[in-house]
Amino acid sequence: KNEVEQSPQNLTAQEGEFITINCSYSVGISALHWLQQHPGGGIVSLFMLSSGKKKHGRLIATINIQEKHSSLHITASHPRDSAVYICAVALNYGGSQGNLIFGKGTKLSVKP
C-alpha cells in the first residue's frame, strides 16, 4: 500500500467548474505539500501546510491531521489549470530530514 494516495487519478472538467483533488496518507507527517507539474515537466510548489487551511488566488488547500487527509480545491477552473497535481508529505519521525514522499498525482484537464 502506498503511503500517500491521491484521488482521482484523472479528472476532466469544464471551464468554470469547482474542482476537488483528495490526498490521504498513512504515516505521521510534519507537513504536506501540494505541487503542480505542467506538461513541460517543471514542478511548482503551491502550498505547504501542517494544519488548517491556506488560500492563494483560486486555489484552496485544507488538511485534517486527525483523519490524515488533505484536499486541494480549484474554484472557477480555467484551461490554464490543466496540469498534474501532486500531493507529497514530509515525515515526522527521528531521522526524517524533510525529504518528501509523493503520491502518484492527479492529471487535471480543463476544457474550454
Add this chain to the structure above:
Amino acid sequence: DSGVTQTPKHLITATGQRVTLRCSPRSGDLSVYWYQQSLDQGLQFLIQYYNGEERAKGNILERFSAQQFPDLHSELNLSSLELGDSALYFCASSVAGQPYQPQHFGDGTRLSIL
C-alpha cells in the same frame, strides 16, 4: 521562477556512460534534495545535502553519487548508465532542510539513455 537552476535541461547518452547533473540552489538555501521521476516509479527521493554534508539517503543506487560544494551547488553523478535510468531528475532546495520548510524545485534535467 523558483530560483533553483538545473543544468543541463536535456541529456542524451548511451548505456554504460557516465553523466553529471548540476544544481544551484535558491539564494540563501543551505539544503539540496535530489529526486528522480520515472514513468513506472513516479517521484522518488534520492539524497539530501545540508551545507556540504550528506543528511539523508533514499532510494539511490550505488552507481549514483552526489556532493554539495562549498558554494552550495550540488552535483549528481550517474555512472554505468542503464536504460532504466532514463527519467527526469529534479533538484529542490530549502533554507535548512527541515521537514516543516517549503522546498523550491528546479525545472529538472531530462535524461534519455539510448
